[in-house]
Structure formats: structure tokens, C-alpha cells
Amino acid sequence: AQKITQTQPGMFVQEKEAVTLDCTYDTSDQSYGLFWYKQPSSGEMIFLIYQGSYDEQNATEGRYSLNFQKARKSANLVISASQLGDSAMYFCAMREGNQAGTALIFGKGTTLSVSS
Amino acid sequence: DAMVIQNPRYQVTQFGKPVTLSCSQTLNHNVMYWYQQKSSQAPKLLFHYYDKDFNNEADTPDNFQSRRPNTSFCFLDIRSPGLGDAAMYLCATSRLWVGRSTDTQYFGPGTRLTVL
Numbered sequence: 001a002q003k004i005t006q007t008q009p010g011m012f013v014q015e016k017e018a019v020t021l022d023c024t025y026d027t028s029d030q031s032y033g034l035f036w037y038k039q040p041s042s043g044e045m046i047f048l049i050y051q052g053s054y055d056e057q058n059a060t061e062g063r064y065s066l067n068f069q070k071a072r073k074s075a076n077l078v079i080s081a082s083q084l085g086d087s088a089m090y091f092c093a094m095r096e097g098n099q100a101g102t103a104l105i106f107g108k109g110t111t112l113s114v115s116s
Numbered sequence: 117d118a119m120v121i122q123n124p125r126y127q128v129t130q131f132g133k134p135v136t137l138s139c140s141q142t143l144n145h146n147v148m149y150w151y152q153q154k155s156s157q158a159p160k161l162l163f164h165y166y167d168k169d170f171n172n173e174a175d176t177p178d179n180f181q182s183r184r185p186n187t188s189f190c191f192l193d194i195r196s197p198g199l200g201d202a203a204m205y206l207c208a209t210s211r212l213w214v215g216r217s218t219d220t221q222y223f224g225p226g227t228r229l230t231v232l
Contacts, residue, residue: 033219043204045159045223091158095219103149103173104221106158 003027004092004107012113013082020067021077021110023092029053033095034075035104036066040088048090051075082114119143120224122207128230129197137192137227139207148190149208149221150182159206165190166212194229202231 005024013019025034036048051059051066059066067076079086089111093104120141129135139148147166151159163172165184179201181193194201205228208221 035220037223043206043226043228045206045208045226047220047222050220102219103161103164104159108158 002107003105004094006092006107006110008110009108010111010113012115015084015114015116016081018078018080019082019112021079021090021092021112023075023077023107025073025075025092025094027073027094027096029096031097034066034068035093035095036064036075036077037091037093038086038088039091039109045091049077079112082112084114084116087112087114120207120209120222122205122224122227124227125225126228126230128232129194130232131198132196135194135197135229137194137205137207137229139190139192139224140188141207141209141224142188143209143211143222144187145209145211145222146187147210147212147219148184149210150180150190150192151206151208151223153204153206153226155203162192197229197231199231202229204228 003026032053034051038046038048049059049061049064049066051068058068063080065078089109091109092107095102095104123138149164150162152162153159161173162176163182179195183191204226206226207224210219210221
């Protein structure tokens, strides 16, 4: 079974609109971290936002917020007021446990296209 | 600005000709990672260093080696590149704090390897 599932291969949104990118995860660990990264066509993986499994409040970073529903094992990314520069591939990732060097497990990604 | 730097950004090599990719960081992070990302796929961890301790992922081919001469630098050596090794190679760093669960990985811009 996949550990990280992103069901939307592609999403389209107009400038200034909000968009939600879906992510569900599967783990039996009590301690884990959830991450969202943005990868433009240039290839760099840009860290956007982090949610710890014990965090009670949803994480927010500027226009990005993470809708964390622990019981449903979902960690959706919400981008408010989309901009043309938001067009990129978005990856949801999970780190299980707290040990140094634990691999990030990535989903297959969602391509977001923002139009004017 | 503190950052993760990868050189070169683009590397072309011939089938079977050894190649070295480099990564440096000014973040003073104690963990460094190498990921391989093939076209339209999610990144896959090859190995990581926690300080000087080298940790290989179980399915990383022997063709891939790594060196970390000091905290700031880490190298990826591909001893005999094959056509299947053409990919984006991403270096990442993180700092593990004892007692903290956050272990955000920050990525460099990547090196895109072409094998002729």
C-alpha cells in the first residue's frame, strides 16, 4: 500500500482563487511529520510547510496552510490567492519517527497550473 | 543567505565514465542526503550522512558511492553510469535536535545528469 497518496495528477486554478491539493497518508507510527514541497520546472525542491503529528493546530505559512485531519489521515495543502508563480509540481511527503536521516516518503505529486 | 548549493547544475557524461556531483551547505546542518529523481517520479533516497556516519539505503546500487569530507561538503560518485542513471540528483540537509521531532529537509537546486 502506498504511504502517501496524492489523487490529483493535475489541478487548474485562476489567479487570486484558493486551491486545495489533497494528500492522504498511511502510517502506524505515533510520531511522524508531514511536509509539502513545491518543485518548479527548474527542478529545485522548495520547502513550503510542516505539520507534526502531535501539533494540535493546523500549520500556516503565509498563503499556505495545511488542513490536518489526523483521524482521517489527511494533510491537504491550501493555497490562498493563487499567483502565476505558483504553477509547479507539489509533493506531499512524510517522515516516520524521529531518527536522523529518515527518508522522506513522497507522493507522486500534483501539477498545479495557475492561469490569468 | 544560508543555503544548499549543488554543482554543476547540468552534467553530461558518457556511458561508463565516472562522474562526481557535489553539494555544499552553509546551514551548518548535521545530516546530508542524496536523492535520485527520475523523470515524472518522486525523489528516492540513495543514502545519507549523520555527521560522519554513512547510511546506505538497502536498494541503492553499488555503483553509487558518497563522501563527506567535512560538515559542509558531500559528494556523490557514480562509478560507471548507465543510461538508467540519467536523472535529477537532489542534495538535502537537515539538523536533528535532540528531543525535537522536526527534521525539515532543505534541498539544493539539483544536478540534472545526462548519460550518452
